[in-house]
Amino acid sequence: MKLLRILATLVVATAVTTMVADENHEIIEKVMEEGLKGDDSPMAQVLAGKASAEDTAALAKLVKTLAGTKAPVGDQAAYEKKVTELIAAMDAVAGGDKGEAAIGRLKTAQNCKACHTDHRPKK
Numbered sequence: 001m002k003l004l005r006i007l008a009t010l011v012v013a014t015a016v017t018t019m020v021a022d023e024n025h026e027i028i029e030k031v032m033e034e035g036l037k038g039d040d041s042p043m044a045q046v047l048a049g050k051a052s053a054e055d056t057a058a059l060a061k062l063v064k065t066l067a068g069t070k071a072p073v074g075d076q077a078a079y080e081k082k083v084t085e086l087i088a089a090m091d092a093v094a095g096g097d098k099g100e101a102a103i104g105r106l107k108t109a110q111n112c113k114a115c116h117t118d119h120r121p122k123k
């Protein structure tokens with residue numbers, strides 16, 4: 001009986017862990033695919049000063065969904081720092097600051113390679 005209960009607990013714990021990991025991946029994937037990927041991505045448009053206020057606000061909202069996600073690999077604290085900076089830099093621009101400093105800050109914060117090198121799982 002006791003063993004069965006332990007086994008059942010293990011199965012549930014594994015299922016929950018897998019679900020959380022899937023959800024985490026889905027959130028990050030959505031932001032990457034819909035916000036950051038490609039030469040015409042919303043992020044590229046914002047950086048080029050070509051995005052409308054609505055599109056900029058929509059991207060800021062999308063990027064915010066990264067808050068609370070877990071780094072698939074690498075140091076969680078370092079990942080959170082990058083995510084927090086990305087959200088803050090995006091918010092500043094969405095808030096109407098299109099100055100060189102604000103755009104430059106966002107450019108650094110959204111640097112694909114800087115984040116992927118440490119936190120994107122290798123295939």
Ligand code: HEC
Pocket residue numbers: 024025026028029032033036037038043071072082083086109110111112113115116119120121
């Ligand atoms: C703050 C961190 C961070 C930044 C900045 C970042 N990425 Fe990512 N990206 C990730 C992580 C983490 C993953 C892996 C997600 C996973 O496997 O769960 C990822 C995965 C991806 C993927 C694969 C998505 C999939 O199908 O799983 C693409 C495409 C991508 N990133 C594009 C970009 C581009 C383009 C940029 C720059 C404009 C960028 N990313 C900037 C963190 C970041």
